[in-house]
Amino acid sequence: MTELNAKHHTLIQALLSRGPLKEGQFHRMFSELTGENPGVRRKAFDDYLLRINKALSYVQFELRGCRNQYDGQVYYGVVNNVSDEESKLGTTYSVAQIAFYKAIIEAIVQEAAQGTISSSDALNLRLENQVNSGTSSQSQGGPVPIPTALKNFSMSQKEKTLDEFVRDKWLSFTAEGHVGLGVRSFLDLRSWFRNNDVPSCEVCNEAGVKAVLCQKEGCSVRIHQYCLGKLFAKKKGERVCPSCGTQWQYTGPKAEAVEDDEPDCATQSQPPVEPKRKKLRTSRIGDGDIVESSSSQSSLPARNLRRSTRSSTRL
Numbered sequence: 182m183t184e185l186n187a188k189h190h191t192l193i194q195a196l197l198s199r200g201p202l203k204e205g206q207f208h209r210m211f212s213e214l215t216g217e218n219p220g221v222r223r224k225a226f227d228d229y230l231l232r233i234n235k236a237l238s239y240v241q242f243e244l245r246g247c248r249n250q251y252d253g254q255v256y257y258g259v260v261n262n263v264s265d266e267e268s269k270l271g272t273t274y275s276v277a278q279i280a281f282y283k284a285i286i287e288a289i290v291q292e293a294a295q296g297t298i299s300s301s302d303a304l305n306l307r308l309e310n311q312v313n314s315g316t317s318s319q320s321q322g323g324p325v326p327i328p329t330a331l332k333n334f335s336m337s338q339k340e341k342t343l344d345e346f347v348r349d350k351w352l353s354f355t356a357e358g359h360v361g362l363g364v365r366s367f368l369d370l371r372s373w374f375r376n377n378d379v380p381s382c383e384v385c386n387e388a389g390v391k392a393v394l395c396q397k398e399g400c401s402v403r404i405h406q407y408c409l410g411k412l413f414a415k416k417k418g419e420r421v422c423p424s425c426g427t428q429w430q431y432t433g434p435k436a437e438a439v440e441d442d443e444p445d446c447a448t449q450s451q452p453p454v455e456p457k458r459k460k461l462r463t464s465r466i467g468d469g470d471i472v473e474s475s476s477s478q479s480s481l482p483a484r485n486l487r488r489s490t491r492s493s494t495r496l
Contacts, residue, residue, distance in 0.1 A: 183235040188214045193233065193259065200350055201258035201364045247367045250296060250391040253407035258368045277334040278342045280311040282351065289362060289390065290379050296391025297359035304339045362390060383423055384408035397427040
């Protein structure tokens with residue numbers, strides 16, 4: 182087994198206790214621990230992570246980097262590579278909550294251009310569909326029985342669970358109040374995206390959850406917004422689809438002030454800016470709860486839970 186020193190342990194513990202870190206924060210921590218600049222000594226940085234992953238592989242964990250497809254920023258985190266039933270026992274989420282998460286993920290990946298769904302659509306997802314889609318055949322020729330936990334999962338429980346998923350970085354709220362994937366999902370679901378045939382970005386070959394589609398009908402090419410600039414920079418001004426050659430309507434990113442890192446804690450003089458959310462109102466029609474929306478603002482829980490061993494939600 183690969184031997185790790187105290188500096189390796191510090192880096193791992195920081196990711197486990199604080200959750201995924203932005204690339205700038207992770208690089209700064211690496212530099213303070215090792216005295217190496219990962220921007221200059223990239224090989225030393227890669228070798229350091231490789232040594233950590235050789236040790237983590239014995240407990241089927243991995244230190245992994247990913248890009249948040251909504252803002253293009255790179256994050257690093259530790260993920261669980263096990264998807265068996267025993268590993269699921271470590272999760273703090275209930276069976277109904279996991280089914281709710283799966284339903285949201287499936288709905289989001291079907292919206293390639295937006296990569297999000299509205300809060301009301303998320304809360305109105307039928308968990309019974311998770312039972313039907315996860316069962317290839319009917320039991321004894323009759324309909325598949327719906328677990329009581331799923332049938333009794335109320336609208337208020339969904340609302341609370343949605344906030345928990347955002348708090349724990351499995352999901353996120355956009356500035357418009359829509360529901361998208363969280364950075365933990367981008368870290369953990371790489372194999373799930375591939376196994377469920379989520380189309381990949383033409384440039385980076387990662388799943389195109391939030392991507393721009395080719396304007397030509399019938400062309401399946403999709404490219405992340407942050408990959409478009411990289412692609413067209415190589416083309417020297419030629420902005421066409423790399424597959425069908427159709428002219429690509431592309432507007433470069435607006436000039437924005439770049440922040441090095443987000444502070445760990447907001448100061449009293451600069452409170453955190455929270456995304457707008459729509460206040461959801463529940464009405465009952467027949468036997469089902471339907472969520473309607475009205476304009477409002479709501480604060481999100483800010484604290485993070487420490488990820489326990491084998492606590493990753495696997496699909």
